[in-house]
Amino acid sequence: MQLPATPIEVPPSWASLHVSQWRGLMMLIGGVDMGKSTLARYICQELLQAGVRTAYLDGDPGQSTIGPPATMSLGLLELAQDGTLHCEAVWRIFIGSVSPRGHMLQMLVGASKLVRAARRAGAEAVIYDTTGFVDRAGGGLNLKWAKINLLRPALVVALQRQDELESLLTPLRHSRRVPVITLEPSPYVQPRDIDARRSHRAWLFGRYFSQAQELTLDAGRLAVFPPMPFTYNQLLALEDRAGFAQGLGILRQVQPAGTLTILSPVASLEDVTLVHLGEICVDPRTFEDRRIPY
Ligand SMILES: Nc1ncnc2c1ncn2[C@@H]1O[C@H](COP(=O)(O)OP(=O)(O)OP(=O)(O)O)[C@@H](O)[C@H]1O
Ligand SMILES: [Mg+2]
Structure with a gap:
């Protein structure tokens, strides 16, 4: 299993993060189409280039990266000579649906099991790429809060356009519970509408079931x-x-x-x-x- 190999444009705000020094669990949060998964891939690349044993937690059962959809997957990564990222081992948790709505407990339990699997496998850094489900009325905000409290990440990296995540970030900062870094969304994001998301999922399932x-x-x-x-x-x-x-x-x-x-x-x-x-x-x-x- 390989992570996407499309080129990553690195904005100056990313380059100044010195991500190769990050260790422990790093949780990326933000709404849909913010560039979370691409930033996660960039962080993984930087860590692997620095020789850090790195795991990627694909926490999105909809627009999965190492998928297939309806799962959360953890990949212990290795860097190939051509610079692409491969999984040397994969663990998967079945969510049973392509949406977190109605499956929040499964997602919480899944995240916990996969982070523990990463630690058992000796990962020094775990990059947790979450869904864009941050909607307060729908329960997305509470799900993120619960995950942060359960998993106690070393760092939360938040991608927000204005202040849409502040009802989560402000209490996190004030309580000094978890260090938070806030970034603007990537200017290189190509948004996907519902139809594009559906057909991308079909492509991911097709790839998974091809054999x-x-x-x-x-x-x-x-x-x-x-x-x-x-x-x-x-x-x-x-x-x-x-x-x-x-x-x-x-x-x-x-x-x-x-x-x-x-x-x-x-x-x-x-x-x-x-x-x-x-x-x-x-x-x-x-x-x-x-x-x-x-
Ligand atoms: N820094 C970047 N360099 C190049 N392309 C980018 C970058 N950031 C985002 N993109 C493009 O935008 C698309 C969407 O970005 P990405 O998948 O990272 O967003 P996301 O926040 O994870 O989306 P989702 O809400 O679906 O999880 C990517 O497939 C990629 O083509
Ligand atoms: Mg994503």
């Missing part, structure tokens, strides 16, 4: 959560005992005897103990997703 094969699961041997209902083309995760997704699948058939046929790129079911059903369907021809109406 998928039909697998047969004996649901009698495996736990299923939640137990019902099964839906045709439902996205699911094959999870291990620790709750990490070994991979995703698309449900194709349920036989009366409890055998499930899925499409999945997962090579081995050896460590899989649970089938975690998601709340979206993914069309295996177009890879477009749609919410299951419950």
